[in-house]
Amino acid sequence: MTAQIASSQFLLRSRDPALQSRPAEAGVIGWVASRLLPLVPRSIVHAVASRYVAGEDLAAASAVVRSLNARGYEATLDVLGEDAKDAEVADHTVHDYLDVLDRIRSDSLRCNVSLKLTHLGLRLDRDAAKCRLLRIARRARALGNFVWIDMEDSTVTDATLETYRAVQADGGPVGAVLQSCLKRTVEDAKDLAARGATVRLCKGIYQEPRAIAFRGREEVRMSFLAAAEALLRGPGTFVAFATHDRPLIERCLDLAARMEVPADRFEFQALLGVPIEDVLDRLVSRGIRVRVYVPFGEEWFPYASRRLKENPRIASYVLRQMFTPRGMEAGRRASRQRGGT
Numbered sequence: 480m481t482a483q484i485a486s487s488q489f490l491l492r493s494r495d496p497a498l499q500s501r502p503a504e505a506g507v508i509g510w511v512a513s514r515l516l517p518l519v520p521r522s523i524v525h526a527v528a529s530r531y532v533a534g535e536d537l538a539a540a541s542a543v544v545r546s547l548n549a550r551g552y553e554a555t556l557d558v559l560g561e562d563a564k565d566a567e568v569a570d571h572t573v574h575d576y577l578d579v580l581d582r583i584r585s586d587s588l589r590c591n592v593s594l595k596l597t598h599l600g601l602r603l604d605r606d607a608a609k610c611r612l613l614r615i616a617r618r619a620r621a622l623g624n625f626v627w628i629d630m631e632d633s634t635v636t637d638a639t640l641e642t643y644r645a646v647q648a649d650g651g652p653v654g655a656v657l658q659s660c661l662k663r664t665v666e667d668a669k670d671l672a673a674r675g676a677t678v679r680l681c682k683g684i685y686q687e688p689r690a691i692a693f694r695g696r697e698e699v700r701m702s703f704l705a706a707a708e709a710l711l712r713g714p715g716t717f718v719a720f721a722t723h724d725r726p727l728i729e730r731c732l733d734l735a736a737r738m739e740v741p742a743d744r745f746e747f748q749a750l751l752g753v754p755i756e757d758v759l760d761r762l763v764s765r766g767i768r769v770r771v772y773v774p775f776g777e778e779w780f781p782y783a784s785r786r787l788k789e790n791p792r793i794a795s796y797v798l799r800q801m802f803t804p805r806g807m808e809a810g811r812r813a814s815r816q817r818g819g820t
């Protein structure tokens with residue numbers, strides 16, 4: 480996956496009708512797709528994943544970020560990986576992020592970083608993971624940069640927020656992520672608002688138990704807006720609305736306007752590969768900051784597979800991609816190059 484392929488695909492995507500959303504279908508097709516995914520040839524997952532991943536190395540990722548910056552977007556770089564299996568892997572992740580921060584500086588990119596605490600060993604040793612995050616955050620601080628702490632599944636929500644608070648108390652600069660699908664999120668938003676936090680608000684990609692999570696599309700949106708309002712009320716907060724849901728983006732804009740929140744207190748974020756440039760361009764033209772999340776690294780296959788399996792809606796995109804002429808051709812090409820499954 481070269482940077483060139485990833486960036487040109489990013490710019491082409493909004494013209495791909497196969498990728499336009501059909502939420503009603505996503506439920507059934509997505510459910511089927513997520514169950515079929517283990518049978519999908521790696522080559523096809525690779526072909527599909529290439530639109531969501533910037534490449535396998537930092538040079539490729541830097542090139543994608545440069546092209547996004549040229550289009551008026553900021554970026555956030557994520558080194559793919561999670562659930563470090565031992566301390567050595569977790570330490571290696573720290574070095575990767577220090578390299579990314581240095582590269583952002585040397586290439587003069589408008590970009591910060593996003594990481595997962597389980598990639599820093601959260602499930603192995605919480606204190607050690609916090610120390611690793613402190614090293615990254617301090618380097619970011621020295622370079623005038625910033626670190627987003629992605630939110631993972633609900634088994635680590637408390638540990639992630641506690642680690643965020645500890646590192647923020649050290650001087651950060653770190654931002655937390657809240658998932659509006661969780662019933663607890665409005666309360667978490669109030670707590671973070673009282674701390675003047677920088678928060679990315681998303682719906683949440685993980686399938687969570689009904690007891691703790693909303694399932695209805697509109698319920699998740701209402702929770703998103705309630706959390707957004709709580710956050711924007713907090714003095715000194717900064718909110719990143721991370722969604723591709725067009726009606727929800729409009730409702731976030733209305734909310735900010737109604738609350739008279741200035742444009743330097745919020746931004747919109749999107750994932751590399753999602754066909755939404757028309758909306759992002761309009762936001763940029765109105766002076767609203769847009770940031771694109773750019774994952775890269777060798778761990779693309781587990782990342783792509785897990786994301787596809789975990790989220791039936793995204794899995795449905797794979798299925799459609801497999802059965803459109805362009806998708807089938809991409810699969811055949813990848814198969815020829817890589818020898819199939």
Ligand code: FAD
Pocket residue numbers: 498499500501502628629630631656658681682683684685721722723724725748749750752753754771772792793796
């Ligand atoms: P949806 O209703 O899922 O999607 C709205 C529309 O967007 C769809 O109808 C479709 O048209 C389009 N779309 C969405 N996804 C795709 C896709 N993959 N390909 C093509 N079209 C698509 N989740 C976490 O749990 N933790 C995090 O830390 C986290 N960080 C994120 C950071 C960013 C910058 C973004 C944008 C998302 C992040 N997410 C995270 C994922 C998020 O929680 C959602 O799972 C994801 O964004 C899809 O939800 P949505 O709000 O876009 O709404």
